Amino acid sequence: MPDRFDLVIFDNDGVLVDSEWHANGILADLLCEAGLPSTRESCIAEYMGSSMKRVREVAEARLGRALPADIEDRYHERLFEAFRTRLTAVPGVAGVLAAIAMPTCVASSGTHERIRLALTTTGLLAHFDGRIFSAQDVARGKPEPDLFLHAAASLGIRPERCAVIEDSPLGVEAANRAGMTAFGFARTTPVARLREARGGIFSSMDALPGLLTGERRI
Numbered sequence: 001m002p003d004r005f006d007l008v009i010f011d012n013d014g015v016l017v018d019s020e021w022h023a024n025g026i027l028a029d030l031l032c033e034a035g036l037p038s039t040r041e042s043c044i045a046e047y048m049g050s051s052m053k054r055v056r057e058v059a060e061a062r063l064g065r066a067l068p069a070d071i072e073d074r075y076h077e078r079l080f081e082a083f084r085t086r087l088t089a090v091p092g093v094a095g096v097l098a099a100i101a102m103p104t105c106v107a108s109s110g111t112h113e114r115i116r117l118a119l120t121t122t123g124l125l126a127h128f129d130g131r132i133f134s135a136q137d138v139a140r141g142k143p144e145p146d147l148f149l150h151a152a153a154s155l156g157i158r159p160e161r162c163a164v165i166e167d168s169p170l171g172v173e174a175a176n177r178a179g180m181t182a183f184g185f186a187r188t189t190p191v192a193r194l195r196e197a198r199g200g201i202f203s204s205m206d207a208l209p210g211l212l213t214g215e216r217r218i
Helices: 020-033 040-047 052-063 071-086 093-099 112-121 146-154 169-177 205-213
Strands: 007-010 104-108 132-134 162-166 181-185 200-202
Touching (some): 007 146, 020 040, 071 112, 093 205, 104 146, 112 132, 132 146, 162 169, 169 181, 181 205, 200 205
Parallel strands (some): 007 104, 007 162, 162 181, 181 200
16 A cells, blocks of 8 residues: 555654653753752653643643743753754664655654754754744644644645654644544553554554555554
């Protein structure tokens, strides 16, 4: 079934670039500084796949007061420094991108600046330049379907012809609500948290091309 999909939509953090460890460690430190006890692991469980807007909403509800007004700026300052010096691509993803014949794009909860820096640092930007979509582009981020629907509409592809590669439950939910086929990348996320990914769940990027064409099932 080589024509199973007309577009493959990739999440960025944790799917293309190995950023979740850096991002959630920095977030945990900032939330602790603001008075909300947090660990890297708790941030991964609660916020992975979220925009900073959602992080603020959830954290403030738990804290019972507003987070510092500059927390987003401090988060990105620390994160971008980590990206410039320590960020790497997810193992095997460059080869997979070269092997996939279908059109691809990125749709991420991160800002455009964050996405472009991550892809540039890891050498992946050329695969997606001109086809990068951010939660900044829509009113509602994941788990709402807006971002994925915006990406598909911008590229002239019907939602049912889109595959979405996600490593977070929020992203899988957004893809399902968009009427797309979600594939769960369980390299660091427990399989149980991705069980709603209807396309299949995989833990190594090497498995993805076969899953997309239906030649391999997991």
